[in-house]
Amino acid sequence: xxxxxxxxxxxxxxxxxxxxxxxxxxxxxxxxxxxxxxxxxxxxxxxxxxxxxxxxxxxxxxxxxxxxxxxxxxxxxxxxxxxxxxxxxxxxxxxxxxxxxxxxxxxxxxxxxxxxxxxxxxxxxxxxxxxxxxxxxxxxxxxxxxxxxxxxxxxxxxxxxxxxxxxxxxxxxxxxxxxxxxxxxxxxxxxxxxxxxxxxxxxxxxxxxxxxxxxxxxxxxxxxxxxxxxxxxxxxxxxxxxxxxxxxxxxxxxxxxxxxxxxxxxxxxxxxxxxxxxxxxxxxxxxxxxxxxxxxxxxxxxxxxxxxxxxxxxxxxxxxx
Amino acid sequence: xxxxxxxxxxxxxxxxxxxxxxxxxxxxxxxxxxxxxxxxxxxxxxxxxxxxxxxxxxxxxxxxxxxxxxxxxxxxxxxxxxxxxxxxxxxxxxxxxxxxxxxxxxxxxxxxxxxxxxxxxxxxxxxxxxxxxxxxxxxxxxxxxxxxxxxxxxxxxxxxxxxxxxxxxxxxxxxxxxxxxxxxxxxxxxxxxxxxxxxxxxxxxxxxxxxxxxxxxxxxxxxxxxxxxxxxxxxxxxxxxxxxxxxxxxxxxxxxxxxxxxxxxxxxxxxxxxxxxxxxxxxxxxxxxxxxxxxxxxxxxxxxxxxxxxxxxxxxxxxxx
Numbered sequence: 001x002x003x004x005x006x007x008x009x010x011x012x013x014x015x016x017x018x019x020x021x022x023x024x025x026x027x028x029x030x031x032x033x034x035x036x037x038x039x040x041x042x043x044x045x046x047x048x049x050x051x052x053x054x055x056x057x058x059x060x061x062x063x064x065x066x067x068x069x070x071x072x073x074x075x076x077x078x079x080x081x082x083x084x085x086x087x088x089x090x091x092x093x094x095x096x097x098x099x100x101x102x103x104x105x106x107x108x109x110x111x112x113x114x115x116x117x118x119x120x121x122x123x124x125x126x127x128x129x130x131x132x133x134x135x136x137x138x139x140x141x142x143x144x145x146x147x148x149x150x151x152x153x154x155x156x157x158x159x160x161x162x163x164x165x166x167x168x169x170x171x172x173x174x175x176x177x178x179x180x181x182x183x184x185x186x187x188x189x190x191x192x193x194x195x196x197x198x199x200x201x202x203x204x205x206x207x208x209x210x211x212x213x214x215x216x217x218x219x220x221x222x223x224x225x226x227x228x229x230x231x232x233x234x235x236x237x238x239x240x241x242x243x244x245x246x247x248x249x250x251x252x253x254x255x256x257x258x259x260x261x262x263x264x265x266x267x268x269x270x271x272x273x274x275x276x277x278x279x280x281x282x283x284x285x286x287x288x289x290x291x292x293x294x295x296x297x298x299x300x301x302x303x304x305x306x307x308x309x310x311x312x313x314x315x316x317x318x319x320x321x
Numbered sequence: 322x323x324x325x326x327x328x329x330x331x332x333x334x335x336x337x338x339x340x341x342x343x344x345x346x347x348x349x350x351x352x353x354x355x356x357x358x359x360x361x362x363x364x365x366x367x368x369x370x371x372x373x374x375x376x377x378x379x380x381x382x383x384x385x386x387x388x389x390x391x392x393x394x395x396x397x398x399x400x401x402x403x404x405x406x407x408x409x410x411x412x413x414x415x416x417x418x419x420x421x422x423x424x425x426x427x428x429x430x431x432x433x434x435x436x437x438x439x440x441x442x443x444x445x446x447x448x449x450x451x452x453x454x455x456x457x458x459x460x461x462x463x464x465x466x467x468x469x470x471x472x473x474x475x476x477x478x479x480x481x482x483x484x485x486x487x488x489x490x491x492x493x494x495x496x497x498x499x500x501x502x503x504x505x506x507x508x509x510x511x512x513x514x515x516x517x518x519x520x521x522x523x524x525x526x527x528x529x530x531x532x533x534x535x536x537x538x539x540x541x542x543x544x545x546x547x548x549x550x551x552x553x554x555x556x557x558x559x560x561x562x563x564x565x566x567x568x569x570x571x572x573x574x575x576x577x578x579x580x581x582x583x584x585x586x587x588x589x590x591x592x593x594x595x596x597x598x599x600x601x602x603x604x605x606x607x608x609x610x611x612x613x614x615x616x617x618x619x620x621x622x623x624x625x626x627x628x629x630x631x632x633x634x635x636x637x638x639x640x641x642x
Contacts, residue, residue, distance in 0.1 A: 072605075072606045072607075081606065081607070082606065129475065130474060130475050142573070144573075144574075146467055146468075146472065147467075147468075151467065152575070153451060153574060153575025153576065154450065154451050154575050154576060154577040154611075155575055155607050155608065156575070157572075157575040157605065157606060157607060157608050158573065158574055158575040159573065159575075160572040160573065160575075160605045160608075161572070161573050163569070163572040163603065163605050164485070164569035164570075164572060164573060165487060165565040165566075165568070165569050165603060166486060166487075166489065167488060167489060167490075168487065168488060168562070168565055169488075175603075175605060176602075177602065177603050241489070244486040244489060245486075247486070248484070248485035248486050248569075249485075249573060251478075251481040251482070251484045251485060252463070252465075252479065252480065252481065252482050252485060252570060252573070252574075253465075253474055253479055253573075254473070254474025254475050254476055254477070254478040254479040254480075254481075255474065255475060256475040281497075281498065282484065282486060282496075282498050284393075284478065284481045284484050284496060285393045285402065285403065285478060286393075286402070286476050286478060287476065287478050287481075290475075
């Protein structure tokens with residue numbers, strides 16, 4: 001019988017859990033809305049309760065559990081340092097209480113780093129050696145697989161690709177700096193672009209679509225698809241900027257491929273075409289041919305990523321013992 | 322007796338060679354001007370001749386030879402793909418003829434990558450695990466040490482940190498893109514900044530210092546040190562932009578430290594002060610405390626880097642056999 005692990009993905013809107021085998025197959029799964037008014041104790045209890053609801057009965061015990069979560073994570077210490085979108089989730093020791101409750105080794109990982117290892121083990125990055133993964137959603141995250149292993153950096157912070165500066169005179173980022181990739185191309189950034197267009201009266205379709213409320217990135221896409229050229233230009237410019245960011249990182253890292261996941265992929269070729277052009281034009285020498293691959297794990301990237309991290313941690317423990 | 326290697330650094334102005342031991346001590350050295358009108362055959366002959374001139378006599382034979390060179394290198398294939406500053410140096414198979422002539426295993430490496438491993442083994446990065454090294458000279462190069470080993474990427478191109486985009490509307494870079502780090506802060510970029518100041522009549526001291534000829538980066542520094550505020554502002558802005566570039570890479574890589582080498586370090590705190598401020602303000606969360614260390618190898622970074630690569634290659638061969 002193949003070994004299994006418990007995996008959880010603790011996102012801004014949903015808390016998902018699953019039993020996953022070594023081939024990346026989901027044997028059982030469940031999800032709940034992310035608790036909105038949470039203390040450290042209630043968050044931990046909610047995670048444990050959801051994990052128990054998917055865990056198989058005695059005799060088929062998973063070998064470990066891993067929780068992927070948004071925000072800064074000290075994976076080695078098992079602590080969430082800062083999860084901006086989840087109230088009360090700050091300097092929270094998470095692995096110790098989860099391990100105690102479930103009686104198996106527990107690990108945590110940043111969700112974008114987990115997604116990178118998930119794509120490498122089970123998805124679009126199978127068989128590659130060096131991988132740069134970008135998660136393109138409300139914010140921009142990233143993860144690195146180097147020499148077939150998740151790369152965490154000195155303090156577990158590696159992969160924060162949303163905070164590379166692309167334009168020092170660009171819009172203010174949530175992190176306090178100006179012109180970060182995330183401030184120029186992300187769900188939040190496209191919503192800002194839409195609001196700016198509307199304020200300037202430059203997008204007649206957008207005014208109709210938003211109909212009096214604040215427009216968001218999805219409205220911008222709908223307007224562009226209906227032929228609004230100003231809306232389309234914003235999305236194409238976002239794709240171009242994304243390509244400059246990813247191309248810069250290709251020049252530094254020279255990965256075998258760049259893999260992409262997240263809701264912004266719904267913008268399709270309007271975003272991805274200019275992204276590919278900018279990336280291959282910026283990437284230096286033979287790196288201009290670096291492949292860009294779309295996620296094969298979709299919404300399950302975080303969940304299967306958590307499982308991939310659990311398996312890698314178990315293998316490392318096996319190697320050390 | 323300690324093991325030794327032959328090392329060469331093939332730069333734009335000088336060709337240097339040395340015998341180096343496992344502690345990074347230089348036991349013998351020599352140098353010549355880089356040949357200006359060179360064919361593949363004459364370059365190879367010149368390198369072999371210089372290496373022979375430093376090689377010890379029979380009975381104390383070095384175990385391997387490594388040549389560090391500017392430009393794009395396919396280290397695994399032993400080929401220089403492109404060395405823009407050295408005419409005739411293009412798609413040149415280098416390790417095979419050198420190994421045949423000297424009778425020991427021969428390797429090549431990009432000089433900035435070699436410098437990174439040199440600082441890790443023998444210089445400012447000793448004892449660290451993950452290192453980002455930047456060479457700040459006529460151009461901007463870089464190298465990565467990850468998990469205590471030189472990281473080359475998928476095709477040996479990793480570390481091209483001069484070609485991350487910092488400002489898409491910035492000046493044109495030699496690579497064809499706009500606003501690369503190298504186009505904003507490098508020897509070439511500071512010379513451009515000096516020419517622009519002069520053309521605009523904004524720097525009275527610079528006009529005196531350059532005295533009718535084209536001003537360069539050194540003139541800009543002299544003017545700034547003599548109190549020319551426009552010249553100083555250019556250098557401080559360059560430092561700020563450098564900090565944004567290095568801070569971006571710290572967010573992606575989370576290294577234990579950033580090490581710096583190259584002629585621009587001669588600009589001192591006028592460059593490095595704004596660089597440190599921008600880096601630590603941009604770097605995310607606990608990464609804002611990432612150390613910036615100045616090279617301990619100075620002009621020998623490429624040469625000792627080549628030696629470090631030779632020792633790492635020998636160790637790898639030992640592990641595999």
